[in-house]
Amino acid sequence: MSGINYSEKIPNNVNLSEDRTLQRALEQWQPNYLSWWNDMGPEGAQSHDVYLRTAISVDPQGWAQFGYVKMPEYRWGIFLNPAEKDRKIHFGDHIGEDAWQDVPGEYRANLRRIIVTQGDTEPASVEQQRHLGLTAPSMYDLRNLFQVNVEEGRHLWAMVYLLHKYFGRDGREEGEALLERRSGQQDNPRILQAFNEQTPDWLSFFMFTYFTDRDGKFQLCALAESAFDPLARTTKFMLTEEAHHMFVGESGVSRVIQRTCQVMNELKTDDPGKLRAAGVIDLPTIQRYLNFHYSVTIDLFGADESSNAATFYSSGLKGRFEEGKRADDHRLKGDTYKVLQVANGQLVEKEVPMLNALNEVLRDDYIRDSVAGVERWNRVIDKAGIPFRLKVPHKAFHRNIGALAGVKVAPEGRVVSENEWQANVSQWLPTDSDRAFVASLMGRVVEPGKFANWIAPPAVGVNRQPADFEYVRFN
Ligand SMILES: [Fe+2]
Numbered sequence: 001m002s003g004i005n006y007s008e009k010i011p012n013n014v015n016l017s018e019d020r021t022l023q024r025a026l027e028q029w030q031p032n033y034l035s036w037w038n039d040m041g042p043e044g045a046q047s048h049d050v051y052l053r054t055a056i057s058v059d060p061q062g063w064a065q066f067g068y069v070k071m072p073e074y075r076w077g078i079f080l081n082p083a084e085k086d087r088k089i090h091f092g093d094h095i096g097e098d099a100w101q102d103v104p105g106e107y108r109a110n111l112r113r114i115i116v117t118q119g120d121t122e123p124a125s126v127e128q129q130r131h132l133g134l135t136a137p138s139m140y141d142l143r144n145l146f147q148v149n150v151e152e153g154r155h156l157w158a159m160v161y162l163l164h165k166y167f168g169r170d171g172r173e174e175g176e177a178l179l180e181r182r183s184g185q186q187d188n189p190r191i192l193q194a195f196n197e198q199t200p201d202w203l204s205f206f207m208f209t210y211f212t213d214r215d216g217k218f219q220l221c222a223l224a225e226s227a228f229d230p231l232a233r234t235t236k237f238m239l240t241e242e243a244h245h246m247f248v249g250e251s252g253v254s255r256v257i258q259r260t261c262q263v264m265n266e267l268k269t270d271d272p273g274k275l276r277a278a279g280v281i282d283l284p285t286i287q288r289y290l291n292f293h294y295s296v297t298i299d300l301f302g303a304d305e306s307s308n309a310a311t312f313y314s315s316g317l318k319g320r321f322e323e324g325k326r327a328d329d330h331r332l333k334g335d336t337y338k339v340l341q342v343a344n345g346q347l348v349e350k351e352v353p354m355l356n357a358l359n360e361v362l363r364d365d366y367i368r369d370s371v372a373g374v375e376r377w378n379r380v381i382d383k384a385g386i387p388f389r390l391k392v393p394h395k396a397f398h399r400n401i402g403a404l405a406g407v408k409v410a411p412e413g414r415v416v417s418e419n420e421w422q423a424n425v426s427q428w429l430p431t432d433s434d435r436a437f438v439a440s441l442m443g444r445v446v447e448p449g450k451f452a453n454w455i456a457p458p459a460v461g462v463n464r465q466p467a468d469f470e471y472v473r474f475n
């Protein structure tokens, strides 16, 4: 069951050939997907041979195979984790009942909405990143970008499979609509705002894969608990791919910091002007990028109080992060949770029913996880002997969703006046001139083993290849 059938047009481990109608529907969607990929996938890179990993099984050991592939020929397919025998629902009102192998009628609309919203983020990020290959800082980074891109494409396949198999005609319509929306487009944008922002440069890309792909991890973890078993099994395999995307982000930012610190020590300066003149990104600019990506991403968890969140949990559609490891009753009926609001010009905690605060619960789990990686970045700075610390801003900083939307809060968590905000925002968020400076560094470096001046080489190559390995062959 865990082996993947590659002899079929659509690689899969779900016995697709036994369901002719479904197979035909997906084979009709496939050319539309490819034409979307050719239009909106990595620009100018469709004929390159790229050293990519492809899933060959869903076993934790040895699921990936490495080899040269032209991206439009990547074997996108449908891979679910093996079914757990007699799996039971382990939270919400249906706790203890058998997990669902089909969609219960009363939850159909909500489940479809959850799957479409998740699915929409996948092609969106490919669209956001489509120009980045033209300014890659190395062949190693170029290959990693393409790996992330093809796997986001596969995540779209994962969601479209569920839509086609379990939602009939409206599922197929949603599958088409997923190929029609476009990141950042006025009349038909992607569903979530962070996926309509631009990813114009590689510092943004690394911040995005660190912070925003990590939102993906938390959403997928919550869906991996779902009572709807096919959704749980699909998202579990997506998580193994997601881990690589976050690695690209964490190690990318880390290498930028490492290079900056090296030049700071060589020049014995922390003057941003001098460091910029030396062609590296000063740490305060990295902090502003961090502030931006972090705040935009924590908005993705939704309103701090949400009756939808309560419904999704109680009906068993979406659990909490690591639901199975929590020692409570997994129903949460009488429980409360603290959310933030502004009263008399100050941030104050307010106790609300936990079921309504589950977006906030997931956001707080996410925040703990992202802070850990920022501390690893700080160790790079410490090791260089530089007295500077990166910090995630307060969770009320620069928010656009929920009770904190539009409230002006400084990164350390103090409510400020509109005037104070205006006077300081250029210290807190990337300015046009920060972005222009970072953009000015983005030149294409693609000779094997060479790296742009503003980023350090990685500690090890992909699949333990040597530093000067030819990850991409240009055709
Ligand atoms: Fe994804």
Ligand SMILES: [Fe+2]
Pocket: 152, 213, 216, 242, 245
């Ligand atoms: Fe991802």
